[in-house]
Amino acid sequence: MRPDTLPNALPRPAGEREQLERLWRRPTGWRAITVVNNNYVGLLYIGTAMLFFLLAGILALLMRTQLAVPDNDLIGHALYNQLFTMHGTVMMFLFAVPAVEAMAVLLLPNMLGARDLPFPRLSSYAYWAYAIGGLVFFCSIFVGLAPDGGWFMYPPLTSTAYSPAINADLWLLGIGFIEISAIAGAIELAVGILRTRAPGMSLDKLPIFAWIMLAFSGMVIIAFPAVIVATALLELERAFGMPFFIADKGGDPLLWQHLFWLFGHPEVYIIFLPAAGMVSMIVPAMAGRPLVGYRAVVMAVVATSFLSFGLWVHHMFASGIPQLSLSFASAASMAVSIPTGIQIFAWIATIAAAPRLRPVKTPLLFILGFFFIFVLGGLTGVMVAVIPFDWQAHDTYFIVAHLHYVLVGGMVFPLFAAFYYWMPFVSRRALSERLGRWAFWLMFIGFNLGFFPMHLTGLAGMPRRVYTYADSYGWGALNLASTIGAYIIAAGVLVFLVDLARNFRPSVAHNAGNVWRAGTLEWLPAGVAGPRSVPWVGSREPLWDQPGLAADVDAGRYYLPGALTGERTTLVTSAIEARPQYVLRLPGPGWPPVLAALGTAGFFLLLTVKLMVPAALFGVLAIAMILRWLWDADPAPTHAPVDVGGGWRLPVFCTGSGSHSWWAMVMLIMVCGSIFSALLFAYFFLWTVAPRGWPAADALVALPVPLSGAALLVFSSVLVWAGGRGLQHGRQGWVRIGLPLGCLMLAAAVGLEAAAQWRTGLRPPDSAYAAAVYAVIGLQALLVAALGFMGLFTAARSWAGRLAADRRACFDNTALLWHYTVVQGLLGTCVLHGFPRWVG
């Protein structure tokens, strides 16, 4: 399919480039915050993530100051416990995950040859929700309301009995909704990687970073729902007394630990893998040679993302669960180091094969530091996978050392390498080599001085999360060394900030360019609209293998050289072969995503402080703004197919399973499926803990109730199916009547179920069983409520003439979620009514 001649002829029409740049320009003045372009949002996103890195770093310095000497009374227990809780929480949820997502938002479209991500307003929404929510969340520490239950928030310490104040609620609601923002970002990135690649960039030519972000998205979609369910259950316990974790009522604190680490361990790889992806981009560019073992590295990444879900139990080796589970987790924890080893040897091989590498530039210097630190962290990781050793090391400073070797070595050092490497992509000037070396050596020496002694401190008996220790234990000297090291790291970060102030001159349109002579597409000449034209890609490093590519792309000789519909557009290609399929029209800047983010953040934060009426107002604002923004989505197919060059005439719309939005909906359904699975896990787990809490058959709701509920569900699906059939033939009647009617049926089914359970005398606070039953019903009700909005919204679009046989993405996506909800409802009914009868 390689084009024989360049797709578009010269000269290009006058004003074509200017029109492109005008359309993609960032709004000015106070409307600047309504920007949706991935490059501007990406930069803001990274800047905010780095702000949280600095803030959480300052918290760490405070802690190190307190621990510098024994018996210190500088910081009391109340503040110290907030400090370590916030340090962990902010680093994990507000720095690490957002930082790698932000790098992807910034880099991926250019790397893939797209003009933007497929859902620009979603990027803006995800960013603002995170920025507003995160900043307010952080400020809680200034008023002493910051969470103090540890970043892992183990109940019962975080249950109402032992944490009656709102600190814990702030964590549960604040972090809970920031996870939603992370999931939104992951879905967008996955759809972008799968569907907006340059023509010819089949999956085997995908840059490693993009492969990894695909794996990342998959892991976020599966893992984050577990912690969302955990936080929801704990918040339900705190707010309504539903005893999921209270042993006296049949709950179990271990349920939280399972759910939390089911998320928490993949989380480590969610953070590490993208950083490894950056290394896999930077090493070949510095070496001037493609990555050795590309296929092996891709397989290793995929293997890691699967294995990472099998080893959460290694955080619970000391909790007293059966030896068999421990052994399995131990084996999986060791196995996961093998794919990581493959990546390390692939990088060493690439370095060995380098025709040009010296002098070692700053990005590579940070990567060499990463090797040193991360390999050590990996080896201590194998040590703590060994159960007899972990029983000693667990929850001591040995683990503090290990996790920082893995996360700072595995994520922060590559991220700084990435800052030095990609700075010329977003700035008029590269950063300084001289300051970069200073920053590196300070951070590297400070890190090892600070964290290496902690291995010893831990084995010499110092537990984690202690605000003070007695002189007599003999840990003073080691702790002082750690504190000095921490301040040296801070000095290194300070040098980096000076470098930024002196040399970072943000510019999307006039960047410093390909100073490293790298081979991937983000180094094409680019403006606000990304590359002038979308190249055809025939290799993994097209800039090395396709001579003249940069000049031809910039001259507009490749695909989509201008704004063919007079709007922002990008190419949508097929998922595996990257064959062009249609031209996606993208929205420009607007207020709804920003206001919707404000509404969402305000809703959750005000809910924390129990201001119900203002919270409700913010919630209404969020929903109204989301509906407003979706009203303009799926625009009418106003244009005939357009010529993108090379004789390709592509449609400007798409329906059905080819549509990018359909793919996003499928991923959203995967998220819903994960949430439901995690909840069912909780249900069955609680049954294994206290099977006697499950009622006998005669105490259950009589069978006619669930059967009629199931009939309602199935019938509503039939109505939706009929609506789709009608739409295909241009008839709107089924949609206008059927969808509202179907909504009523869904609501009736879930209402019937809840009422029937209530009439048996079952109340949510009674027992873990009762709580689990109402949680399953509650999740169904939540989906039904969302479908209520979507169904009525779709019907309204039909009345407004915004729904047609060739403009039906809104209907198709609603129908997809609808059928999923019906399936989930039927499964839930089977579990709630079938399981107790089966075991009873």
Next chain:
Amino acid sequence: MWADRQSALHPRGDQAGFSAEAGWAMVLGGAGIFVLVMLLLALALYGPQRWRRHLYARGWLIGAGVVFPVAVLSALLVYSLGLAAAMQRNDAPAAVRIEVMGEMWWWRVRYLDEHGQALFETANEIRLPVDQPVDLLLASHNVVHSFWVPNLAGKRDMVPGHVNRLRVRARETGSLRGQCAEYCGAQHANMMLDVQVLSAAEFQAWMRAQRRPAAPAQDGQARLLQGRQVFMQACARCHTVRGTAAAGTQGPDLTHVGSRPSLAAGVLPNNAGTLAGWIAGSQHIKPGNGMPAFKHLSGEQLRAVARYLESLQ
């Protein structure tokens, strides 16, 4: 020796010995692998071309990246699971069974007879006979704690709703320290435990002494009588002294408090002065703990009650 009272590096029990053995084996092996990888990296960067060539040969990635780690890790897995199984094995019946409950932020300790009935209760200290298998039954009625005496054994969590059993066997006599290892709230940092490993005879003598109720204060010991009177008014609602009317269960059992090595779960040494200081300044010494500071007691009363408690040997 440096830092050896609460240290996994100085095993004084079977379990800790196994853990240390695994630890040292892996430290040596890990150091070797680390040096090797760094040498390879240096070679890749600065080595002569004829050596570097081998590093990017196809077989290398498979050999170093797959075959070598699979071999090493398989051996490690077999070794470590065998070790873990050996550590869990309990062929001999326990000579002593002790129930330890995590409180906020101290340890409630009950020595049990063969039927699981409590022989006596004490707090913040455990004494064990040397060379005898001892079962610790670990539980909590509040939040999650973790029992950790690193010289004896690895840690085991105390989870509400569960009872975890930890088998230990001390190899030599001496005094050790333990500490809560799972974050449990405000004073997690100050939840320590004294452990004394005794000879069989000393242990039996101690058990006999502990089972006895407190010796009544004799007439003529006016100070002690006054102290007991203050105690009954101010302290008895939360503390038990067997042999008296004091039967509170919220705080530690104080029947033989005078014989314990430390106060407030390892925060203070134990003598009449620190006892008085603790009673008057408990919230200053260990902020947030469950015991109110008895600031209204006069110096005279404080000294009296401290003397009384000290006398509870």
